[in-house]
Amino acid sequence: MKVLITGGAGFVGVRLARALLARGVLDGRRIEQLVLSDQVAAPADLLADTRVQGRVSPLLAACEGLRRTSFDGVFHLASAVSGECEADFDLGLRSNLDSTRALLDALRFQATATASGGAAAKPAKLVFSSSIAVFGPDPAYPFPAEVADDTLPTPQTSYGTHKLICEHLVADYTRKGFIDGRAARLMTVTVRPGRPNGAASSFFSSIIREPLAGQDAVCPVSPEVSHPVSSPALTVRGLITVYEASREAFVGRTAVNLPGLNVTVQQMLDALAAVAGPQARARVRFERDEGIARIVANWPRGARNGRAARLGLQPEANFEDIVRQYVADCAAGPDAAAALKGLN
Amino acid sequence: MKVLITGGAGFVGVRLARALLARGVLDGRRIEQLVLSDQVAAPADLLADTRVQGRVSPLLAACEGLRRTSFDGVFHLASAVSGECEADFDLGLRSNLDSTRALLDALRFQATATASGGAAAKPAKLVFSSSIAVFGPDPAYPFPAEVADDTLPTPQTSYGTHKLICEHLVADYTRKGFIDGRAARLMTVTVRPGRPNGAASSFFSSIIREPLAGQDAVCPVSPEVSHPVSSPALTVRGLITVYEASREAFVGRTAVNLPGLNVTVQQMLDALAAVAGPQARARVRFERDEGIARIVANWPRGARNGRAARLGLQPEANFEDIVRQYVADCAAGPDAAAALKGLN
Numbered sequence: 001m002k003v004l005i006t007g008g009a010g011f012v013g014v015r016l017a018r019a020l021l022a023r024g025v026l027d028g029r030r031i032e033q034l035v036l037s038d039q040v041a042a043p044a045d046l047l048a049d050t051r052v053q054g055r056v057s058p059l060l061a062a063c064e065g066l067r068r069t070s071f072d073g074v075f076h077l078a079s080a081v082s083g084e085c086e087a088d089f090d091l092g093l094r095s096n097l098d099s100t101r102a103l104l105d106a107l108r109f110q111a112t113a114t115a116s117g118g119a120a121a122k123p124a125k126l127v128f129s130s131s132i133a134v135f136g137p138d139p140a141y142p143f144p145a146e147v148a149d150d151t152l153p154t155p156q157t158s159y160g161t162h163k164l165i166c167e168h169l170v171a172d173y174t175r176k177g178f179i180d181g182r183a184a185r186l187m188t189v190t191v192r193p194g195r196p197n198g199a200a201s202s203f204f205s206s207i208i209r210e211p212l213a214g215q216d217a218v219c220p221v222s223p224e225v226s227h228p229v230s231s232p233a234l235t236v237r238g239l240i241t242v243y244e245a246s247r248e249a250f251v252g253r254t255a256v257n258l259p260g261l262n263v264t265v266q267q268m269l270d271a272l273a274a275v276a277g278p279q280a281r282a283r284v285r286f287e288r289d290e291g292i293a294r295i296v297a298n299w300p301r302g303a304r305n306g307r308a309a310r311l312g313l314q315p316e317a318n319f320e321d322i323v324r325q326y327v328a329d330c331a332a333g334p335d336a337a338a339a340l341k342g343l344n
Numbered sequence: 345m346k347v348l349i350t351g352g353a354g355f356v357g358v359r360l361a362r363a364l365l366a367r368g369v370l371d372g373r374r375i376e377q378l379v380l381s382d383q384v385a386a387p388a389d390l391l392a393d394t395r396v397q398g399r400v401s402p403l404l405a406a407c408e409g410l411r412r413t414s415f416d417g418v419f420h421l422a423s424a425v426s427g428e429c430e431a432d433f434d435l436g437l438r439s440n441l442d443s444t445r446a447l448l449d450a451l452r453f454q455a456t457a458t459a460s461g462g463a464a465a466k467p468a469k470l471v472f473s474s475s476i477a478v479f480g481p482d483p484a485y486p487f488p489a490e491v492a493d494d495t496l497p498t499p500q501t502s503y504g505t506h507k508l509i510c511e512h513l514v515a516d517y518t519r520k521g522f523i524d525g526r527a528a529r530l531m532t533v534t535v536r537p538g539r540p541n542g543a544a545s546s547f548f549s550s551i552i553r554e555p556l557a558g559q560d561a562v563c564p565v566s567p568e569v570s571h572p573v574s575s576p577a578l579t580v581r582g583l584i585t586v587y588e589a590s591r592e593a594f595v596g597r598t599a600v601n602l603p604g605l606n607v608t609v610q611q612m613l614d615a616l617a618a619v620a621g622p623q624a625r626a627r628v629r630f631e632r633d634e635g636i637a638r639i640v641a642n643w644p645r646g647a648r649n650g651r652a653a654r655l656g657l658q659p660e661a662n663f664e665d666i667v668r669q670y671v672a673d674c675a676a677g678p679d680a681a682a683a684l685k686g687l688n
Contacts, residue, residue: 089520093445101437140596140651141494150485150496154515154598161516165509171498172505176433252484254498307484 001029002070006059006103007077008036009043011192012129016075016236017046026073027125027244035069037062038078060094063102067109074126074179075239076103081199082133082159082295089158096162100128104169108178126181127243128170130255132228133160134185136298146228146302149257156298171253182250184242187230187260187303187315191326193339200295204229207265208272208323211283212330214341219265220289221296228260228303230315231322232329241311249311259315261322262302271319275327280342345373346414350403350447351421352380353387355536356473360419360580361390370417371469371588379413381406382422404438407446411453418470418523419583420447425543426477426503426639433502440506444472448513452522470525471587472514474599476572477504478529480642490572490646493601500642515597526594528586531574531604531647535670537683544639548573551609552616552667555627556674558685563609564633565640572604572647574659575666576673585655593655603659605666606646615663619671624686 003026007013017036024031036042037055046052055062059078078099085092104126111123136156137143144151155161163185170181192205203220204227210217230238238258242250250256273281305315316322330339347370351357361380368375380386381399390396399406403422422443429436448470455467480500481487488495499505507529514525536549547564548571554561574582582602586594594600617625649659660666674683 138596138598140598152494152496152598154596155512156519158516158520161512165512168499168505168509172502175500176502252482252498254482254484254496 001026001031001072002033002035003031003073003075004035004037004066004069004071005075005077006037006099007079007129009038009040009054010077011194012186012189012232012235012239013038013075013077014043014046015232016077016239017042017052019236019240021046021049021051026240029072035071058095059099060102063099063106066103066106070110071107071124072122073243074103074107074124075129075243076100076126077129079129079163080159081197082157082201083197083199085158085162092158092162096159097165100166100169104173104179108173111178123177123179125243126170126179127239128166128181128183129239130163130167130183130185131160132185132187132257132260132300132303133157134164134167134255135300136160143300146262146304147257147300148304149254149307157295167255174253180247181253182242182245183255184238185255185257186235186238187228187258189232189235190229190322192232193326193330193333200292201227203292204268207268207284208326209339211272211280212276212327212342213339215283217284218287219269219284220287220292221265222286222288222293223266223269224264225296226262226264226301227296227299228262228315229319229322230258230260231325233325234259234313234316238308238313241313245311251307256307256311257303257305259305259308259313260303261315261317261319263319268319271323274320275323276343283342345370345375345416346377346379347375347417347419348379348381348410348413348415349419349421350381350443351423351473353382353384353398354421355538356530356533356576356579356583357382357419357421358387358390359576360421360583361386361396363580363584365390365393365395370584373416379415402439403443404446407443407450410447410450414454415451415468416466417587418447418451418468419473419587420444420470421473423473423507424503425541426501426545427541427543429502429506436502436506440503441509444510444513448517448523452517455522467521467523469587470514470523471583472510472525472527473583474507474511474527474529475504476529476531476601476604476644476647477501478508478511478599479644480504487644490606490648491601491644492648493598493651501639511599518597524591525597526586526589527599528582529599529601530579530582531572531602533576533579534573534666536576537670537674537677544636545571545643547636548612551612551628552670553683555616555624556620556671556686557683559627561628562631563613563628564631564636565609566630566632566637567610567613568608569640570606570608570645571640571643572606572659573663573666574602574604575669577669578603578657578660582652582657585657589655595651600651600655601647601649603649603652603657604647605659605661605663607663612663615667618664619667620687627686
């Protein structure tokens with residue numbers, strides 16, 4: 001089978017690609033080709049795999065070409081992040097809405113072209129990575145302490161708005177039989193390696209990553225702030241599980257919340273101390289950033305896990321496991337010494 | 345002030361235009377100009393008013409020109425209806441999504457152009473006519489007997505999907521200060537004059553309209569089918585009330601349900617008999633249409649009226665009032681004899 005990952009050179013995309021290549025199989029079928037579409041090149045280890053084809057271009061520009069390829073499966077992860085969308089309204093609309101429309105239309109073209117050619121029209125399976133950012137407090141309604149699958153989404157950012165809109169496009173293209181789509185709402189994925197990105201949630205990684213690398217970090221919100229998070233590995237497992245779920249098991253066409261561990265900043269720092277010692281913990285200081293604090297105050301403080309649990313997905317048991325997963329990932333990577341300098 | 349009605353030659357648009365011209369004032373300001381944009385020409389009585397300017401073109405094509413006009417207020421009613429969207433997927437996307445995006449961007453252009461010109465940037469007020477069609481039964485969640493403002497929208501048609509998406513675009517453009525937008529979800533508006541349109545809800549009018557005109561009518565669903573409806577006059581009043589509500593009174597940026605009278609087909613026919621006599625009632629026969637029945641089975645059986653009530657909007661007391669309103673409208677019109685032949 002032929003699989004496409006949009007955003008295939010990104011944080012989650014790269015890990016998803018590695019997981020798929022390691023399995024070799026998706027949905028019971030052998031993966032013959034894995035196309036990684038992104039604005040930047042995928043890492044060398046992925047491109048070295050003969051099954052992998054990298055395509056570097058903006059997704060919107062790539063979609064015309066996608067019409068000429070017949071994909072069996074798609075993971076649609078490409079997206080401008082929250083900070084980018086707030087800073088550049090048009091960029092957000094283009095990257096998140098127009099690109100998703102173009103991708104869905106390319107797959108629709110594929111499905112209808114196959115159908116009119118006389119062959120069996122099997123629409124592509126598609127998993128869309130939505131986000132917990134679809135939820136936000138609306139003055140008209142109480143905002144629950146924990147958001148559930150059926151909590152009313154009232155997004156408070158353009159990013160969350162775009163994700164919600166795309167969920168509904170995916171549902172409608174699915175209803176029409178143009179794709180077999182499912183939307184999965186990612187929790188905040190942590191610990192992200194590398195540098196901070198444009199997301200306001202960036203600190204959820206940096207307060208762990210920087211101390212482990214022996215660097216100081218600033219936490220822009222107070223220790224009581226609570227939020228549902230997930231490790232990269234569990235997030236990847238969630239995306240694959242949602243892909244492989246039967247339509248009956250997925251139930252309906254409404255987006256599902258992936259599992260989230262509800263954790264406070266304090267608990268995150270306690271976990272850091274437990275794994276890396278008090279000297280690592282001491283590298284984090286609190287310095288309130290009103291801009292970030294205001295955004296984070298609009299985020300869910302926790303999530304519930306009904307439909308994901310029925311698909312066999314549970315959140316991590318505690319944040320220490322997430323820190324340890326990050327340490328193990330770094331230890332296996334080429335920059336282990338620098339990334340884990342703070343551990344010594 | 346300068347007001348734009350998109351879909352200004354349509355069923356609701358024409359009545360809204362007449363109501364606005366009769367008041368002469370909106371939001372405490374005198375209406376100097378009323379632009380009616382539609383694909384067909386507005387009725388002669390409207391075009392004869394010196395304040396009215398008709399513009400005949402598809403909305404999408406009109407939006408470039410709209411950038412050069414500075415509107416204070418907009419009622420965005422233009423839309424492809426449910427049947428059209430199901431029959432032609434691309435038409436639906438173009439008429440409902442692309443057109444709304446273009447309209448919002450024209451108003452954003454207006455707001456930002458004014459701002460950079462140094463003048464006070466007062467974004468246009470906009471009321472978007474959404475629909476009860478955003479609601480539908482999703483297998484994952486119980487569908488309430490009566491939908492409320494905060495019922496999770498899981499649309500089961502492209503039309504409902506587009507309406508929901510536009511609600512969220514309006515909310516996000518409002519959050520950014522590009523417009524001052526409010527989305528109001530219309531109930532099924534009845535009794536519509538004229539011929540059936542492409543909407544599956546068309547029979548909610550024809551089972552009253554045709555007998556009053558002395559013609560036979562077919563009801564494609566069973567008498568127990570229940571649905572929230574509203575008269576044209578109350579719908580117009582709802583749109584104006586939502587327009588004039590302060591942001592504080594509207595509360596938040598989530599769409600509000602306009603009031604609906606929850607009525608069964610049986611009650612509608614009883615009201616017809618009460619107003620027009622048993623011979624009118626006898627003109628309606630039941631002939632099940634599985635296609636329409638299947639669509640209608642996915643519709644809300646009733647609606648609740650929380651936020652609209654706080655804006656001072658209540659549904660009609662009974663369906664007889666709605667029938668009488670239609671009779672009075674017809675009696676005042678040029679085709680009274682034909683429209684009310686069944687009354688004699």
